[in-house]
């Protein structure tokens with residue numbers, strides 16, 4: 616595990632944390648400015664014994680309103696991809712690097728805005744605690760923001776997606792695209808190809824769970 620970065624969120628982590636108590640504690644987090652923009656903290660969800668942890672960037676508009684991660688269109692696509700890859704959804708824990716929705720107004724709509732380095736650093740205690748409590752066999756970063764937060768700022772998905780990456784984290788770590796990028800594909804054919812590639816990456820995770828090997832980065 617990397618050295619603990621400076622964040623006031625550490626002070627909120629219970630002394631003997633459980634997923635339930637940490638989730639509860641995260642509701643009152645004010646460690647960065649995003650608490651004022653989001654409706655609520657959207658903590659990770661899934662069994663404490665999950666074999667796979669999927670880490671995205673931040674909750675989206677729908678997740679912010681409902682208070683649950685991956686319940687919007689990208690979450691539905693993720694469920695389909697997991698099913699196609701043969702990964703039992705009940706053995707997957709889903710969460711985000713940042714637990715509040717960052718957005719900017721465009722007319723009446725709230726448009727996703729990438730979290731900055733300060734937001735990611737401030738929110739790190741929640742994610743590190745989730746990883747420590749769940750102890751997944753495989754940690755999958757979904758998208759550049761998660762990959763660069765957990766693997767390293769120099770990591771490039773375009774070069775190393777689907778590969779097993781060596782990190783200071785305890786579980787095996789790999790990275791693929793965020794499912795929302797598939798929804799943004801320009802046409803049906805591109806969307807289908809992106810979905811097939813995403814399923815192939817998740818099938819690689821399924822193989823790891825069965826004791827197989829994955830391509831190593833480098």
Ligand code: SF4
Nearest residue numbers: 644647650715737738
């Ligand atoms: S984004 Fe994370 S660090 Fe910032 S207020 Fe929300 S829970 Fe706290």
